[in-house]
Structure formats: structure tokens, C-alpha cells
Amino acid sequence: MIELSTPLSEAAVRGLKVGDEAAITGMLYTGRDAVHKYLHEGGKLPDGVNLSGGVLYHCGPVVIKDAAGNWKCVAAGPTTSIREEPYQWQIIRDFGLRGVIGKGGMGDQTLGACREYGCVYLHAVGGAAQVLAECIQRVPTVHFMEQFGAPEAIWEFEVVRFPAIVTMDAHGNSLHKEVFAASQAELAKYV
Amino acid sequence: MKMLADSLLELVRRTSAEIPDDVHQAILTALEREKHGTIAESAMRIIDQNIALAKQKSQPVCQDTGSIIFYVDCPLGFDQLGFEERAREAVTTATRKGYLRQNSVDSLTGRNDGTNVGPGSPAIHFHQHRLPEVKVRLILKGGGCENVGTQYSLPNTPLKANRDLDGCRKVILDAVLQAQGKGCGPGILGVCIGGDRATGYEHSKQQLLRRLDEPNPNPELNRLEQDIVETANKLGIGPMGFGGKTTLLGARIGMLNRLPASYFVSVSYMCWAYRRQGVRLAADGAIQEWLY
Ligand code: SF4
Secondary structure, three states: OEEEEOOOOHHHHHOOOOOOEEEEEEEEEEOOHHHHHHHHOOOOOOOOOOOOOOEEEOOOOEEEEOOOOOEEEEEOOOOEOHHHHHHHHHHHHHHOOOEEEEEOOOOHHHHHHHHHHOOEEEEOOOOOHHHHHHOEEEOOOEEOHHHHOHHHOEEEEEEEEEEEEEEEOOOOOEHHHHHHHHHHHHHHHHO | OHHHHHHHHHHHHHHHHOOOHHHHHHHHHHHHHOOOOOHHHHHHHHHHHHHHHHHHHOOOOOOOOOEEEEEEEEOOOOOHHHHHHHHHHHHHHHHHOOOOOOOOOOOOOOOOOOOOOEOOEOEEEEEEOOOOOEEEEEEEEOHHHHOOOEEEEOOEOOOOEOOOHHHHHHHHHHHHHHHOOOOOOOEEEEEEEOOOHHHHHHHHHHHHHOOOOOOOOOHHHHHHHHHHHHHHOOOOOOHHHOOOOOOEEEEEEEEOOOOOOOOEEEEEEEOOOOEEEEEEEOOOOOEEEEOO
16 A cells, blocks of 8 residues: 655656555545536636645535534545546646546546656545545535536545555556456457 | 335435345455455455445445436336325435435436436336235436446347357447446446347346346346356456456346347446345335345
8 A cells, every 4th residue: 555645746656556556645626527627628726726736536526514514525436537538638737736536547648648747547446435435534615616516516625545546657557458458358268 | 105205215215325235245255256465355345345334324325326216016006106206205305315416417408406306317117916015126326337338239240249149148248348347347237138229228227126146047048147247257357447356246137029120138237336125015105024
């Protein structure tokens, strides 16, 4: 298990390789379809959000207000990342992202941006909404709630030891490509 | 009728928060089978922890609480319209209570009114039988796994799949290959051989009502189910597509007659977060027995 704390340095990210198990401590920002499209079209980040060295989490969480009026995240699994493929490379380039967390992996443009600018894709366990929500210690605030609605907003999550696997590294390797090629070759033996 | 709405609400809560025993057992077997110290094992361990945590906290197993699909077996003369109203009520309440995510969107306007009730949601399938009892089964099926479902029309030249069981086997295994880990595997396949494009998919979903630990009564289909699972688990796709020994937890295959001109194989992929539950109801609508 490799311990990572945000903000991530370029050196730390370039030291990671496909198959590494990481535990992330620090700040995650959620962002899915609406946020990606907005930033891609030249939208500005809200005040207080700095993605430089940051980690973006593809997640549409379920967040409620507790009795004391604080946000509390009750379910926070990853959503499918490939929908952000047209935008992700640019957001890595323009905002200095060092990590993207999601599920299902991404395509060649993102893989290229990871190599060029020093970023990794981390795969969280799909469906593990409860285990992942337990890692969130605090939800300090939310941005674009009015504009995009709760699942699409940018939530700030303070996390401790959030587990994820590096499946696309900054050296051009993708576990998704490797497993697809190997399983395709294997299947050819049985059909 | 209040009792019926309460029973359906409890059915929704339990379906969303608890994985049925037969599925949990298959997950535990898969966890044991993975090599120690691999990322596949870690993924299975997190899945197992998640199942325990969701049950303990009575929270959704996965935040995508999915399409809401009811299957109702009922006697002659059963008030189906009344049932539909109570089911919509239960779904609305379940959504307000957080058992279900606000998960249903108007396809034209993109609007989500936060109730999970609208055209096609919840989906309710009635089936009459000559028994006095009412059985209600519920499946919650997430979007990630629904997106990797697929339908083949045989013959399929690139896959060298002819109109026979071997051809079916080839396309089903191709569906597993194409899905990789994207449907939150290890998955469970529901398959229908035959039917038309609509009934084929529908019947493939109904296969997911079957328990994982009961063999298919049709010996040929039973052999095919076992073969699909064994072969899929040799491909090395593994949990989440991380590589590993368990790609499928099960395959359930059914058949419908087809037209001479058509030969469809429809595949529904269910994620590990396989939420299905059911109840037998008393005459007053109270829950008499849990079915899984
Ligand atoms: S595919 Fe299943 S486990 Fe994965 S996110 Fe969707 S509902 Fe959850």
C-alpha cells in the first residue's frame, strides 16, 4: 500500500506504476459530466478550489445535512469515467491535476495527458459506496450546487486513506489495455 | 392498502441495503479463490466489507440504486391498478427516506423531479397464477452494468457464431470480453436465447430472479451455464477488470421460441451489487415470508 497525501507532487505521481495500491489522504474534489463540460468550455473554477496538484473524483455522491447542519456523505462510490474522455486531457493540462479517480478506466487521450503532464488514473472499487463514504471525514463545502444539482456539483471531501488502484500511470501504461489484450488472447483458446 | 404500501417500502429498503445470501456466498467463495496479496483480492475484500457495512447501517449497497423492477405473481381478480398505485407510493417514500437515490430523469427535458416515479419507473410486471398467494419480487439494476448489456443476432460472421448452442456460447463469451470490468464485475449474466428484440432482453432480465445456487432444470442450458462461468473465469479479467480469477459469479440462461428468420441472444449483465429480494404477502398485504 502506497500512502499519498494531497497536494500530490509530480515526483510522487511519476513514481507510481500500474497495479500500485494507494491510500489517499487529504482533499478530493468531485466532478462529473456537468463540471467537465463547463471547464472544457472555458468556465472558471469557483473561488477556493485549486486543482493544482489536486485529485478529481468522478463521483455523484449522496450527501445529507446532519442534525447540526453539517454536510455528511452517506454514499460515495465512483461513476463511469469514460464519459469524461473528451474533456479530461484538457483539464489535466490546464488545471495541473495530478490524479483522477473513477471506475472503468479512460482512453488514449487521457493516457497521453497523464504521461505528458504527470498525472495518474486511480480506480476505486465500483459499487463500494459505503466503504468509500467511511473514508470521508468531513465535507467542508460544495460548489455549483444551484447550477448543476447535488450529484453534479463540486463537493470537497476531506479523506483519510481512501483506497484506489493505479490503473493508468504517467509512463503510458494502462492496466485496462493490458487486461483486455490478455483476456482476448486467452478467449481465442476456448472458442 | 396501507399495509401493502408499508410492505413494499420494507421490500425496497431491504433490497437496496442487503445482498441476498446466495449472492453473498458466491462473493465469499470468489474472495477466497483470489490470490493473496493481489489487487483482485483487495477489491473483493472491499466489496465484502461494503456488503456488511450497508446492511449494518441500512444504507444503499451502491449509490446507484438503479432501475426499479417489480415482478408480481398474483391470483385471478387481483387489483393490479391498486398495486401499481401502492408501488409508486412506496417508491416515492423510499426515495425520500434515502433507500433509493433520486435516479429517474425525464429523457426529453433532463429534469429529475426527485421521486423516481415517471413513465416506465418503477417497472411492474404482473403474472397471474391459479394460487391464492401474492408474491412480489424486486430487482434494482444499476446503470453501469445495464450499459454493458448487449444483443447479438446470429449468425455473427466476425465471431464465427452459427445458429446453434456453440454459436450462443461464442457470443455470450464475447459479451464477457467486451464488458471487461466496466459493469462492476465480478458479474452475473442473465441470458435469453431466442425471442424477439424486446422479449429477448426482458426474458434475460427475468433470469436474474433465479438463485445462484440452484441448477437450471434444463440439462443442456445447465451445462452451458457452467461452461460459460468456467470459461469466463479462465480469461483473467477479474474483479473490476483488475485481472484475477473471478470474472463471473454466475450465468443464468433461459430460452424463448423464435421466428425461423430470427436468432437473437440477449445478454443482461448484473454487477456484484446484485440487489434482488422478494416477499410472499398475506391477504391484508403484510409480509409473510422473505423469498431469498
Ligand atoms: S454497476 Fe452496479 S455496483 Fe457498479 S456503480 Fe452501477 S449499480 Fe453500483
